[in-house]
Amino acid sequence: MKARLAPYLYVLPALAMLALWNYYPLVFLVDLSFHKLDASSPVPAWVGLANYRALLADPLFWRVLGNTAVYTFVTVPVSIALGLALAVALNQRLLVGGLLRTVFYTPVVLPTVAAATVALWIFNTNYGLANYLLELIGQPPVAWLTDSGRALWTIIAIGVWKTFGYFMLVYLAALQALPQAVLEAARLDGARPWDRFWSITWPLLRPTTWFATVIALILSFQSFDFINIMTQGGPSNSTNLLVFYIYQHGFQYFQLGFAAASAVAMFGLAYGLTAVISTWFNR
């Protein structure tokens, strides 16, 4: 009997904590999303689906969804691919390999407020490092953060820079765990490195890649810090992502019920995306 109960007891601590601090807030939020809570209604008033209807009717919401899609579908594959490439390259005894690994991981470790401030300086149109370098090679300056067509791509680049180190780390750990015997056998068989990678290593890394994709999705929420410090969603809402839209409506416009509805929408989309990814990876 005790053996049958054991697994439930093992998951209990984690599950209980998750329930209290993650699931309950979600329920709270869903409940809040059915109420109106703002400057004209300081006490929550039930409005049913009105917030969701308003959300779907807001053209800015759709714009924000588009921005978020672009951001997510670029940063996730790029940062994972970069992380994987570096993990493979650095997974051997190289001179100063340890130093290189640390350099690539440093952006991850840097507090966002410092990274954002440095980024603001680097990408300043008039005296920033990026345009200074462009000037050195005879190119005209670029309005990295102040041109509404460019700003999102600059934020994407910063997002990749800040997170690829995580994936390098995760893949390094995974490469450590690969069965050496199989790889040795393939090498002795004379297979070329490129082929060895794609036909043996890559499939073995699939669970890690699945996991990395889910983590990349979560990390994309970090973009909030950069947007909040660097662009506040601008110029002209070009860097307004869903994570910021929620904050903007909840804490700048004081429309808590509406913000709750958009947060529930974001969670739903993220969860749906994760489910799709998981199904694809585990087929």
Next chain:
Amino acid sequence: MNSRREFVRLLAAMPMAWTVPAIAAEPVPLSFWYPVDLGGGLAKAVDGLVSDFNKAHADIQVTPTYTGNYDVTLQKIQAAKLAGTLPDVAVTEISSVPVLASLGAAQPLDDLIAASGGRQFLDRFWPSMLLNCGYNGKVYGVPFQRSTPVMYYNKDAFAAAGLDPEKPPQTWGELIGAAQKLTVRDGERITRWGVELPLEAFDWFYYALTYSNGGQTLSADGTKVLWDQPKNIEALQFWYDLVNKYKVTPPYTPWNDGPQEFAAGKTAIVWHSTGSQAFMRQNVKFHWGLGRIPKNTQFGPPSGGGNMLMYATDPGRRRAAWTFMTWMSDAPQAARWSIASGYLATNIASWDLPEMQALIKEHPEVLVTKEQLPDAKAEPTSAKYAPARDILNSLIKDVLANKAPLKAATEQAVASANAAMAQ
């Protein structure tokens, strides 16, 4: 007989005796939240002020807490309102007074003001600062860390361009003329801008321009924006011309970049907050001066900064909090805070104190900031203004970058903003 009278007299005296321990009770604890918006060293200045208050008032104990910037302070207050853990006093940006009042978080101060002398008490403040302290006819805030825009200009660059370094431009026409002479071009590229008007979330310089043209941008009841009225259209047109017709101003300068670019010599004139004086003193290596924000038909710099609001509801705490708030705005404290922070001294009398006079002697340009105060105007705001503000911000960016036609886009923005505020 005598002993009975004695006894009765003793009995009558007893309630007094009982109240004595009550008076010597624990000091009233007050929580005071403040955002520090001008750098880390200022937290020490606030702590110093608070500790002096506590020493001078044995019956009150104020605990100061740094709460991040204006945005995060608002978040903490909102969370605290929902959880029932509001502070007693907090400083927030002036445009959030209406919304905090309408949420029932901030409390009206009229009874306390009346007890402190009513109109006479309010007269200690610059009238323009009081404009953003009220909501629905009641007073909710006391000015604390206030600022206005001001024009910083490079005196060395003026001299080199043949302009009088002691005469900054006072009108729009003069500004155009000066900026044209100051802009340095290298073929197609501009290596130094004539003037920069940084844009930030509160659209300050839009209001500076519209007020300078005699315009009002928000209806008196706070429900409709008036950006499409002729005077305001003209103001935006002027800004547009600076960028696209005279080409002396870049289309978009982020707020923080303004002073930095000025210090780096990338612009000869920059409009920015009076609060940036400390930055200029520390980082600018050339001769620089302060000028008033130029007028077209009138001088009218908008207000900015933070007010102290009260959230306490218990009568005992309210009185204690009021004592604190009034003490902080007394002339010596207002002067002390202004000197330490670079914010404008809110108390009119404090400008005459010796320490302020000494500051003015050492930095005569500070007088320009005082000169602007009588003409300063309110920052447009209402309980639901925040989405309108963001729409205005996008409008300005799009128009200046030539991505949208001025009149049509403004009319559209007005419609969107009015709709957003009606929700």
Next chain:
Amino acid sequence: MKLPPLRRIALFFALLALAALVAMPMYWLVVSAFKTSDEIFTPTPRWLPAGLDWHNFVEAWQSAAFGRYFINSIAVTLAILLLQLATSSLAAFALARRRFACRGIILFAVIGALIIPIQVTFLANFITLQHFGWLDSYPALVAPFAASAFGTFLLRQAFLAVPEALEDAARLDGCTGLAFLWHFLLPLSRPTVLAFTLVALVAHWNDYFWPLIVTNRDAIRTLPIGLAMFVTQEVTTDWNLLMAATLFVAAPMLVVFFFTQRYFIRSHMHAGLKR
């Protein structure tokens, strides 16, 4: 895989170039920390400071209670880490190595918790903490993070990779259940445990938002709050102080990473198949 020498050298230089690009912002950060304020805003970038001026570090350290913040950051981050490792390994053990009813649903639920960001949870958690009376205290900083969906997941993956044969053999030796977890599963998953540790350490060490929301007293606040004091909205940032402060906030994490990353290199020993 071992590459031929020429390829190795080419790879090495490519990595060096990439590292230079990635490190450029960091370089600028370090250099700025040694500059005086007016050296930072020059018409063209100044690559080297005028001198190694440690004054910024002293001034930054003194602007806020950084000593106290340091102690708190260490205490809070370690407490969170230990709790997360404990709850995650237990749960991952059950999810990876035991069959039981609702296992699928629980796994599903854990994935769900994985993607709930702080913006969604903080308001409710703030109110919950207020009900418990834990606001403005250490439990407020630690309790909401006692479990980690991320950690549970990562460890489940690692535990799944250990062959059943091993567990059967261990059982014959009398090593079952939690003992097996402690003596075999965790040591064999060391790279994963380390990876998780590094990620969790950084996430909580750098957390600015949550501590700021739930704490008021300096006595229990953490490092990132001190850092944020140098960044402003109305005027411009105290650059040199912010960079100096960033260095002493980020340094411990970098040191930890540098000394543990050697575990992620293939050694001569084969991992996992020997006992």
